[in-house]
Amino acid sequence: MKKFCALFFLAAMIFAGCSEKDDAIAESPNRPGETPGQPSETPGETPALTIGTTKYTFPAEGGSVQISFEVNVDWKTSIEYRTEDSGWLTLTPESGEAGNITLTMIAESNSVTEQRSATVHVLYSGRLCEIFVIQSARTPEPPVLTPVLIIENTDYAIADNGGSIEVPFEVNVDWETSIEYAAGDSGWLTLTPESGEAGNVVLTITAEANLTTEQRKAFVRILYGERYNTLTIIQSEFNENVNIAAAFDPFFAQILQRRGYIANASYITYKEVRNITQIIVSREAITSLQGIEFFSALTWLDCSSNRLTSLDVSGCTALTELKCYGNYLTSLDVSGCTALTVLNCSSNRLTALDVSGCTALTSLLCYINQLISLDVSGCTALTVLGCSENQLTSLDISGCTALTALNCYYNRLTLLDISKNTSLEELYCKSNPGGDYVYGSIFYVMAWFDNNSIPSGFPSRSWTYNGHTIDIEYRKIR
Structure with a gap:
């Protein structure tokens, strides 16, 4: 009797079905025998399924996992959804024969703000292995903020x-x-x-x-x-009879009075200055032209040979000629001077000059400054440009198609492009370094002609720069 009981217990252990690799074998809850419609087991062989993990969690975004298991009989799957939302899992393959199986489980993204779950049933010869699946809830969108x-x-x-x-x-x-x-x-x-x-x-x-x-x-x-x-x-509109003397530099106002432009430096009205078209205040040791903006009809201004360090005439929109040479200018603003035709700002301390907005400009003299930047891009009417004795390393005059005279000697130019300046009659470009070479340098000039057809008024001889001989060479641009 004791031998019979021991043999019965051993048979029951072998009969176990869905198991985990860590010796955790889940017994089928079904009663022994075959379930109608299920694959039949091979006579004499006990159905068994070995699986590693039976619990999976997907993020709300969804994804896929591969589930490996080993089974010794035919098998098939079904899905039991535990929440109202169904159809969000797919299994590939859904059934198969005995062997080492890789089952791919894909979860769609969860569009609801609640967690959902399902149970995957793997049926094998009337027995059941359950795989539990949970998918996280979608993070709720932040409430729409009404702009206030x-x-x-x-x-x-x-x-x-x-x-x-x-x-x-x-x-x-x-x-x-x-x-x-x-x-x-x-x-x-x-x-x-x-x-x-x-x-x-x-x-x-x-x-x-x-x-x-x-x-x-x-x-x-x-x-x-x-x-x-x-x-x-x-x-409000401007009161042309109010005293605006406080808006003027006091010394500038005194010079205006002494030269007869205004009657009283202590009492200046807009009515008094608005129609003045010409001002000459050169050689007066003036340090500021504050108040010049009130001269709205001004067309001609000569403030040369003073002690100005900055000058802003952008408000003088009627200005056609400006002479401010011989000062200590480090900044010059002519941005609003669209009517300006003549500008002489030579002998100052300017490092940059932008006259691109002065589209009517015909003559620009900016000799003897410290210019490293010169913008004449909008100056299509420019005929005379003198920018010698500066520190320019490049000069773009391609837009100055009306240019007839160019003086750019004593700069740091390595080459010069005048190929678009076919109206040019005079060119002075000596005392520039050209390209650096061991035994000398060449100053290339891109033009509408070459060395065999140099027009009169254009340099053709070499010069010396820092002890090096610089040869000029014209390259015809076709």
């Missing part, structure tokens, strides 16, 4: 002499600004900052002086999200 901007005042007035106002507001999203001017007069407002992040903001609006006798208006838009608020800025 809180501002107390949207209408502002600025005096004719200009100035700044501060506009406080609170906004819960990033923001940016734009300006729309109501009339032709534009560019008289600046905004600081022009854009920013959410928070408590102070927007500074600065207006230039209004030197016209008409009121002007602009609209500042603050864009936040898909919305915007509009600020209305009105600047």
Whole structure:
């Protein structure tokens, strides 16, 4: 009787079905015998399935895993979904024969904000192995933020002499600004900052002086999200009879009085200066031309041989001729001088000069400065350019197609391109280094001719630079 019991217990252990590699063999809950419709087991062989892991977790984004198991009979799968959302798992293959199996399980992304689960059943000869699957919930989208901007005042007035106002507001999203001017007069407002992040903001609006006798208006838009608020800025017209002497450099005002341009340096009105077209204040030891912007009709200005270190005539839009040579200028602003035809700023300390906006310019003399940058790109009417005795390493005159005379000697040019300047009649380019070579240098000039057809007025002989002989060579550009 004891032998019979021992043999029965051993047979029951061998009968076990779904097992894990760590000797964890899961017994089938089904009763012994075959389930109708299931693969039949080979006579004399006990159905067995060995698997490593039976629990899997997918992220909300989905993905795939490969499940390896070994089974000694035919098998097939089914999926039992534990939540309402179904159909999100696929199995490849869904069934097969005995052997070492790799089952690919793919989970779709979870579009709901709740965790979901399923059980994969592997059926083999009436027995069952369960694989438990969990997929994480999708992270809820942050709530849609409604853009809100809180501002107390949207209408502002600025005096004719200009100035700044501060506009406080609170906004819960990033923001940016734009300006729309109501009339032709534009560019008289600046905004600081022009854009920013959410928070408590102070927007500074600065207006230039209004030197016209008409009121002007602009609209500042603050864009936040898909919305915007509009600020209305009105600047009063200029009172031509008010005393503007405080806006002038006192010494400059005294020189203007002594030379007869104004009656009283202590009491200056816009009415008094607005129609003055010509000012000559050379050799007066002037250090500042503050107040020159009020001379809105000025066409001719000679402030040469003074002690100016900076000069801004960008507001003198009618200016046609400017002589400011023989000063100590380190900056010169002629950006608004679209009518300027003649400029002489030689013998200063300029390191950069931009006259690209002076489209009417015909003559530019900027000798004896410290220029390393010269922009004449917009000067299509330029006929005379003198930029000798500077530190230029390159010179682009390709846009100056009307140029007839070019003087660029004593710079640091390695070559020169005049191929587009076919109107050129005079060229002075000696005392430039050219390209560096062991036994000398060559200064290449790209032109519409070559060494065999050099026009008169163009150099053809070599020169000496830092003890090296520099030969000039013209290369014809076809």
